[in-house]
Amino acid sequence: MDVALKQQNTPRFKGLKTLLEKLPTLKPAIFLLCLYPLMSIVYGAFTDQLGPNPVEAMIRSLGDWGIYFLLIGLSVTPLRQIFKTPGLIQFRRMLGLFAFFYVSLHFLSYIWFDQFFAVEEIVKDIIKRPFIAIGFICYLLLLPLAITSTNKMMRRLKKNWSRLHKLVYPISMLALLHYFMMTRADYLVPVILLVILSLLLGYRVYKKYQ
């Protein structure tokens, strides 16, 4: 906490704090920004700019963005607390739903363009290939979070809502495991993502036990 206060007193962090405070007024623009990756993938698909293996490029890119949004969503609470900008809370649901959105498209593009809806093959793939099984489990675990993301469900579930939504921690870990397992030799990007996730989860552990 002391560290956080000290940080706020330096001009650089004041600038960041001011920026974070302004973000809620830019919410519609940020919403559109979150759609940009999808638009660029769709544009690339229609203009033949996804390279010689467009299906792979699309599936990979959608999966990447699913993980990025999970991490961005997990950074809302730390930023909000460190910089005392409570307004950021209104982004948490939106970012979480964008993570769900991109993971859904990732999964959909796999069953559509990689497997052409061949149910038997998909089931075999999930059973035989641990990295696909883990990705699938991630998606299954995200479903109840998306379904219970409304205000109504929040009120209805009361305390259980936040308990349920702690599922996002194991989901993020499994999502990164999925990434590690599909990587052939170059672990640079998943390692960077793992460092970020560790900081985000480590912050929560620190807050709990401080």
Added chain:
Amino acid sequence: MSIIIKTADKSAIRLSEITAESDYLDRRNFIKQTGLFATALWAGGSSRLASASAADYGRDFNHRIKTAYGQGEELTSYKDATTYNNFYEFGTSKKDPVENAQQFVTDPWSITVEGEANKTGTFHLEDILKQAQIEERIYRFRCVEAWSMVVPWVGFSLADMLKRFEPTSNAKYVSFETLYDPQRMPGQKRRVLDWPYKDGLRMDEAMNPLSFMAVGLYGRDMPNQNGAPIRLVVPWKYGFKSIKSIVKISFTEHEPPCTWNRVSPREYGFYSNVNPDVDHPRWSQKSERKLGANFWDPKTDTQLFNGYAEQVAHLYKDMDLQKYF
């Protein structure tokens, strides 16, 4: 006539000095006898054969002999085959090699031959090329990542080259090594693989007529990102066996270490024959996606030995392919 050369120094020697003329003629007869050429020549009968002898190849490969291999296959576009490459020496993304390999200088180039052979030493690539009968062969190429392409390679028979080094009866395997030079191959600055890249074949696999040393594709010099100036092409095996930018060839008595096999022996066997019935832990090998295929194109069924069973199945006839994958 022929001199046995075992040289420790780096000075390269001319391959022409060590190749007996009779060997050379025998090889030509052998090729004629296969009858392949009768059907192989696209244009103008056996005069092509004559014009293809020895030193009159320009590196434009205009004099390459067009063979029957792969006739009727639909070629992958030049752009797709040269912009989507697994060549970790120039970066691990498929787009990296074409971007990072443009400054790579491959002339002069020499290959060191060592191990269980009578004629070892270091040879200039240009001299190896002078001895070679340059052909064009259209081969299917299947990557272990379940994508594939069809490429018209320019090059020469691996067996023809290896025979000139006179491997001894101890030579049970032949192994190849890629250049290790992080200044020229920037991807080697990071240790994503245990450089230098190595791979190998059993001697009978290497001597199979399908095994090919490629120095070009689509009638042009080999693009850097595809393994310039000289690479192996073993069309019935997964692509990573077809090692690129070769600087060393060793004849060995024992199975040589192979880079991907060492990374993960469970995933990448020494043989790594294309086989839809041997499951890979990550990628289904039942089918493949052709480069250039669009979203709606169905995947293509993968064939045993990538469709070359007729030529190579006998090499493995008493082997359990599930075990020796």
